[in-house]
Amino acid sequence: MVRTLYDKLWESHVVHTEEDGTAILYIDRHLVHEVTSPQAFDGLKLAGRQPWRISANLAVADHNVPTTDRANGIADPVSRLQVETLDANAKNYGLTYFSMADKRQGIVHVIGPEQGATLPGMTVVCGDSHTSTHGAFGCLAHGIGTSEVEHVLATQTLLAKKSKAMLVQVDGALPVGVTAKDIVLAVIGRIGTAGGTGYAIEFAGSTIRSLSMEGRMTICNMAIEAGARAGMVAVDDTTINYVKGRPFSPVGPHWDRAVTYWRTLHSDPGAKFDMVVTLNAAEIKPQVTWGTSPEMVVPIDDRVPDPDKEKDAVKRDAMEKALVYMGLTPNTAISDIRIDKVFIGSCTNSRIEDLRAAAAVVRGKHRASNVKLAMVVPGSGLVKAQAEAEGLDKIFKDAGFEWREPGCSMCLAMNADRLEPGERCASTSNRNFEGRQGQGGRTHLVSPAMAAAAGVEGHFVDVRSIR
Ligand SMILES: CC(C)[C@H](C(=O)O)[C@@H](O)C(=O)O
Numbered sequence: 001m002v003r004t005l006y007d008k009l010w011e012s013h014v015v016h017t018e019e020d021g022t023a024i025l026y027i028d029r030h031l032v033h034e035v036t037s038p039q040a041f042d043g044l045k046l047a048g049r050q051p052w053r054i055s056a057n058l059a060v061a062d063h064n065v066p067t068t069d070r071a072n073g074i075a076d077p078v079s080r081l082q083v084e085t086l087d088a089n090a091k092n093y094g095l096t097y098f099s100m101a102d103k104r105q106g107i108v109h110v111i112g113p114e115q116g117a118t119l120p121g122m123t124v125v126c127g128d129s130h131t132s133t134h135g136a137f138g139c140l141a142h143g144i145g146t147s148e149v150e151h152v153l154a155t156q157t158l159l160a161k162k163s164k165a166m167l168v169q170v171d172g173a174l175p176v177g178v179t180a181k182d183i184v185l186a187v188i189g190r191i192g193t194a195g196g197t198g199y200a201i202e203f204a205g206s207t208i209r210s211l212s213m214e215g216r217m218t219i220c221n222m223a224i225e226a227g228a229r230a231g232m233v234a235v236d237d238t239t240i241n242y243v244k245g246r247p248f249s250p251v252g253p254h255w256d257r258a259v260t261y262w263r264t265l266h267s268d269p270g271a272k273f274d275m276v277v278t279l280n281a282a283e284i285k286p287q288v289t290w291g292t293s294p295e296m297v298v299p300i301d302d303r304v305p306d307p308d309k310e311k312d313a314v315k316r317d318a319m320e321k322a323l324v325y326m327g328l329t330p331n332t333a334i335s336d337i338r339i340d341k342v343f344i345g346s347c348t349n350s351r352i353e354d355l356r357a358a359a360a361v362v363r364g365k366h367r368a369s370n371v372k373l374a375m376v377v378p379g380s381g382l383v384k385a386q387a388e389a390e391g392l393d394k395i396f397k398d399a400g401f402e403w404r405e406p407g408c409s410m411c412l413a414m415n416a417d418r419l420e421p422g423e424r425c426a427s428t429s430n431r432n433f434e435g436r437q438g439q440g441g442r443t444h445l446v447s448p449a450m451a452a453a454a455g456v457e458g459h460f461v462d463v464r465s466i467r
């Protein structure tokens with residue numbers, strides 16, 4: 001039978017299906033962070049249960065960790081408690097844990113793949129919406145809630161209903177200066193943040209195949225921002241080469257058997273999708289969000305849209321509200337928008353390739369005088385070490401950009417890194433919601449190269465013109 005990648009991943013993990021379609025899925029990998037796990041561990045304790053398969057878990061603190069002066073510990077008592085609770089739970093249950101002092105510590109969606117804890121064909125879950133990132137490896141990766149975290153800990157299974165399948169097909173050579181981030185923002189601009197609701201999205205086509213694993217992760221990371229339940233990319237040589245030799249990857253005969261299986265993880269020719277969206281890579285330009293939802297996005301050479309031209313009353317209202325919050329006037333050229341801060345980081349864009357792209361733009365230049373702070377937050381301690389080995393930290397520091405310790409940081413301001421009310425930020429993260437980077441803060445989502453360029457010029461600028 002002709003099957004999609006999603007069908008294959010689903011069918012190989014179903015333990016049981018009820019008549020109404022509710023299924024019990026076996027979970028191969030459970031990633032754990034400090035925000036969504038405390039109540040789950042409490043529940044486990046109350047019920048007197050042990051984790052079902054301890055080795056399936058990998059835990060790390062990322063949201064609440066400071067990105068400076070780590071030797072002094074965590075100043076904020078709430079964040080400190082959050083992280084200490086995970087320290088204690090990981091120790092108590094014997095989970096593999098990268099503490100704040102461990103050089104492998106980092107954002108959960110960066111360290112999973114980096115360690116080879118995320119492998120093709122797996123079901124991967126985490127109490128975090130951006131778990132879709134791991135689908136880049138030909139995985140079925142779901143973000144789950146805290147009660148599901150407890151369920152997975154206790155049973156190694158998840159209750160789920162199969163979604164419909166969407167194919168997002170992107171073909172052609174990507175223009176210079178246009179990145180995976182621009183592709184996914186363009187997709188969300190096209191289908192909207194509800195466009196993927198009820199679907200699992202497979203990203204395919206020659207453009208996707210030509211992307212590195214880092215780029216594929218960026219795209220799958222934001223599948224959730226398109227409303228989808230999961231995002232995924234078929235396995236190919238790029239996947240297998242990335243996975244090879246990582247600490248958790250199989251070796252010897254296990255590796256050979258795994259590769260044989262992994263090579264089957266693609267949609268069969270002629271497989272049926274419930275919806276197909278096609279994009280031509282040649283037409284994608286660097287993207288900048290102007291509003292408070294990732295779908296409020298335009299190309300860099302465009303203008304802030306005018307709500308008066310929107311016929312749909314609901315959309316018009318949302319646009320007006322977003323413009324007030326963002327402090328923007330309709331028809332302003334995007335390149336005329338001046339920024340106060342730059343954030344290069346997050347599970348969307350904090351991997352080595354992202355830092356290289358940003359460094360290539362700032363090399364030999366300096367942060368603009370109106371930019372109060374430009375911070376680079378590597379996705380993990382290992383990314384940080386790699387970047388330092390390549391001298392990227394020096395390029396950033398020479399340009400007046402701060403070089404920080406790994407974590408979620410100003411992606412959502414659960415630590416000390418945040419925007420002040422009214423401050424405007426060029427950010428490589430994935431959400432531009434009201435208050436996301438600090439109360440009253442204004443977030444514009446862009447690629448790492450575009451964020452770096454804005455930091456240097458003081459306003460958004462077409463990165464294609466400064467190369
Ligand atoms: C804190 C966590 C539960 C949350 C998520 O689920 O995504 C966070 O990572 C985010 O990006 O908003």
Ligand code: SF4
Pocket residue numbers: 062063107109128130346347348407408411412429430
């Ligand atoms: S980096 Fe941002 S989006 Fe990613 S897990 Fe952390 S808070 Fe969530």
